[in-house]
Amino acid sequence: NAGVTQTPKFQVLKTGQSMTLQCAQDMNHEYMSWYRQDPGMGLRLIHYSVGAGITDQGEVPNGYNVSRSTTEDFPLRLLSAAPSQTSVYFCASSRDRPRNTEAFFGQGTRLTVV
Amino acid sequence: GESVGLHLPTLSVQEGDNSIINCAYSNSASDYFIWYKQESGKGPQFIIDIRSNMDKRQGQRVTVLLNKTVKHLSLQIAATQPGDSAVYFCAENSGGSNYKLTFGKGTLLTVNP
Numbered sequence: 001n002a003g004v005t006q007t008p009k010f011q012v013l014k015t016g017q018s019m020t021l022q023c024a025q026d027m028n029h030e031y032m033s034w035y036r037q038d039p040g041m042g043l044r045l046i047h048y049s050v051g052a053g054i055t056d057q058g059e060v061p062n063g064y065n066v067s068r069s070t071t072e073d074f075p076l077r078l079l080s081a082a083p084s085q086t087s088v089y090f091c092a093s094s095r096d097r098p099r100n101t102e103a104f105f106g107q108g109t110r111l112t113v114v
Numbered sequence: 115g116e117s118v119g120l121h122l123p124t125l126s127v128q129e130g131d132n133s134i135i136n137c138a139y140s141n142s143a144s145d146y147f148i149w150y151k152q153e154s155g156k157g158p159q160f161i162i163d164i165r166s167n168m169d170k171r172q173g174q175r176v177t178v179l180l181n182k183t184v185k186h187l188s189l190q191i192a193a194t195q196p197g198d199s200a201v202y203f204c205a206e207n208s209g210g211s212n213y214k215l216t217f218g219k220g221t222l223l224t225v226n227p
Contacts, residue, residue: 004157033214035215035217040219041220042205042218043158043203045214090158092215101146101160101163102148102160103160105158107155107156107157108156108157
């Protein structure tokens with residue numbers, strides 16, 4: 001029972017490099033989201049998806065792109081990494097049920113941009 | 115904009131004592147309020163939620179209280195154990211949007227043996 005799997009767990013990038021953070025879930029959840037967590041702060045929503053082919057911006061979308069070609073996968077792309085994107089990134093998935101608020105989170109990707 | 119905040123950033127308790135973690139919110143339109151636990155190096159884990167039309171909900175060793183008059187949310191942990199040591203976040207969502215949570219800054223709970 002894998003749940004939400006994020007890769008890689010750690011990554012160091014140079015300013016200006018691009019990369020993709022992978023997220024996969026095996027629970028057939030409709031909803032998927034990306035959050036970033038900075039020291040002393042709660043999680044902030046970057047992008048989210050309510051189903052395959054549908055994505056939208058969250059609170060802090062600048063510098064990130066997403067796509068949702070399948071129900072299982074929701075990759076997050078950094079087009080040109082900046083030091084301000086140094087953070088821990090979490091992917092989450094949840095069901096499309098009004099009464100079920102539980103979101104399942106991955107283990108996180110710790111990204112450092114130098 | 116709307117926000118969810120916390121009164122105390124850290125809380126230290128003795129093993130066996132009860133813990134109370136507080137949270138203030140400002141979005142009166144939120145449908146649900148949720149508590150998450152985050153252990154070091156891991157992703158947040160769902161603990162319990164409460165719908166906005168309730169004022170109390172109990173789970174296993176945890177109770178969440180909602181006071182809409184003062185926009186206050188609390189998480190009570192009974193007989194706190196060392197395994198409860200973690201950062202606790204309150205979060206809110208509105209319109210059934212499980213994919214769009216607004217998190218508070220978190221409280222670090224330390225349980226002393």
